[in-house]
Amino acid sequence: MIKLIKPYISFDEVEKEFREIFESGWFTKGKFVEAFREEIKIYTGAKYSYLATSATTALTVCLKILKIGEGDEVIVSDFSFPATANVVEDVGARPIFADVDKATFNMLPEELEKKITKKTKAVIFVDALGNPSGIHEISEICKKYRIPLIEDAACSIGSSENSVRCGNIADLTCFSFHPRKLLTTGEGGAITTNNPAYAKILDVKLNHGSILVDGKFDFVDVGYNYRLPELQAVMGIKQLKKLDQIVRERNKVKDRYVDLLNPLGFKAQAVSADVLHNIQSLVFVVPDEVDRDNLILKLKKNNVETTLGTYCLSGCTYFKNKYQDIQVNSQYLNAKTLTLPCYDGLDFTFVKEGILRSL
Numbered sequence: 001m002i003k004l005i006k007p008y009i010s011f012d013e014v015e016k017e018f019r020e021i022f023e024s025g026w027f028t029k030g031k032f033v034e035a036f037r038e039e040i041k042i043y044t045g046a047k048y049s050y051l052a053t054s055a056t057t058a059l060t061v062c063l064k065i066l067k068i069g070e071g072d073e074v075i076v077s078d079f080s081f082p083a084t085a086n087v088v089e090d091v092g093a094r095p096i097f098a099d100v101d102k103a104t105f106n107m108l109p110e111e112l113e114k115k116i117t118k119k120t121k122a123v124i125f126v127d128a129l130g131n132p133s134g135i136h137e138i139s140e141i142c143k144k145y146r147i148p149l150i151e152d153a154a155c156s157i158g159s160s161e162n163s164v165r166c167g168n169i170a171d172l173t174c175f176s177f178h179p180r181k182l183l184t185t186g187e188g189g190a191i192t193t194n195n196p197a198y199a200k201i202l203d204v205k206l207n208h209g210s211i212l213v214d215g216k217f218d219f220v221d222v223g224y225n226y227r228l229p230e231l232q233a234v235m236g237i238k239q240l241k242k243l244d245q246i247v248r249e250r251n252k253v254k255d256r257y258v259d260l261l262n263p264l265g266f267k268a269q270a271v272s273a274d275v276l277h278n279i280q281s282l283v284f285v286v287p288d289e290v291d292r293d294n295l296i297l298k299l300k301k302n303n304v305e306t307t308l309g310t311y312c313l314s315g316c317t318y319f320k321n322k323y324q325d326i327q328v329n330s331q332y333l334n335a336k337t338l339t340l341p342c343y344d345g346l347d348f349t350f351v352k353e354g355i356l357r358s359l
């Protein structure tokens, strides 16, 4: 069976540091966490960086520091993993679903502008499957209306727009290190920002609401413990060093798929000319006449693991029942997108034969 994903970390790479952590007994708030946090900052080019337990907790903290809650609206990209809208719902605000471009899968600027109201307190732009195409236009609109832009970059560590890395574009950026992403710590996440005011509140919120005064903790706010442990940080450090190489290799594999699938009527997720896509997932829109779900089953019989692209949030049962506001492009992509295995060392000839036999 050809697996959909490949982990970019082995035990050998972390053994020495893991042993050191176990021998010292220092499992949290130590030097590896500090080093990983620093390296995320350097890698993305952001002024401030924080680690978290997941992109979900990272996004929640961002909404909290913007004081978003009851009566507020947050406009979200509709083609995403449900966590993007769940966090809005969770803080008591209303997610407003903005439809996406059928080529890039990302939020449409005209859809965003149409949905801004007096209640809009933030925009969550999703880099769909790691692709930040179009974020610049969205950022301009947010600036015009003075609305903070949160980038759900759960999938996009290693991607960039106009040579600026994800993490250094939006007002607040959230990453995920779940095993389904390119860089994994098991579970984990990060927040980056260039805004010193946000950084100051994040420092407090992410430390149980405390500040240090004369060497003593003063608890001045309510806060959280969303800390990434030391062992996890080691995993992150190791993969970050290899990330650019990984992204280059994945782009090469993508090119082979495009050569094979374009003539068959499959369209790869579109990427703007100024964007470097990390290809967190390699996703194609299948031709009209192809039943995507059936194709996934046939590919499985041919020993090639594939899956759907991602979800139409407004079409998820909870949000559909509550808001009845289904976005059509996103609904279309939810039904017609296919994720294919994409990594170096992939037996492409085997996959190619599997695809041709499944059509």
Ligand SMILES: *Cc1c(COP(=O)(O)O)cnc(C)c1O
Pocket (backbone or CB within 6 Å): 053, 054, 055, 056, 057, 080, 081, 083, 084, 126, 152, 154, 155, 175, 176, 177, 178, 188, 189
């Ligand atoms: C994976 C993902 C999340 C959730 O990330 P976790 O780290 O698992 O919380 C959120 N948004 C998007 C777009 C994702 O792909």
